[in-house]
Amino acid sequence: xNPRHPYTIALSKATPKAHPAxxxxxxxxxxxxxPSAARMPTGCRFHPRCPVAVDHCGKxxxxxxxxxxxxxxxxxxxxx
Numbered sequence: 001x002n003p004r005h006p007y008t009i010a011l012s013k014a015t016p017k018a019h020p021a022x023x024x025x026x027x028x029x030x031x032x033x034x035p036s037a038a039r040m041p042t043g044c045r046f047h048p049r050c051p052v053a054v055d056h057c058g059k060x061x062x063x064x065x066x067x068x069x070x071x072x073x074x075x076x077x078x079x080x
Contacts, residue, residue, distance in 0.1 A: 005073040006053075007046040044076065052077060 003009045010030050032049040035041050041048050047057035056076050064072040065079055 002068065002071070004067040004071070004078060005046075005075045006050045006077075008073070010049075010051075044074070 003012050014030070030049045031051075035045065035048060041058065043056075043058040043060050044050070044053070044062050047053040050057065054076065062074045062076045063079065064074045067073050067078060
């Protein structure tokens with residue numbers, strides 16, 4: 001499992017671990033509010049809660065890019 005999109009990374013960090021080796025492996029939560037399905041944000045749907053979002057993330061949907069064999073992610077930070 002090699003997540004590349006910031007949302008997938010956040011989800012994997014939020015998964016409880018039976019025996020975390022360090023405090024950094026403990027459950028972490030994302031800041032901000034989950035957007036309403038009736039009023040989704042423009043651009044990347046995750047950008048309001050993304051810890052690495054840049055200005056462009058809220059303006060335009062990111063394209064899906066290949067990040068490995070049979071593995072794509074849609075994130076502006078992965079397109080560079």
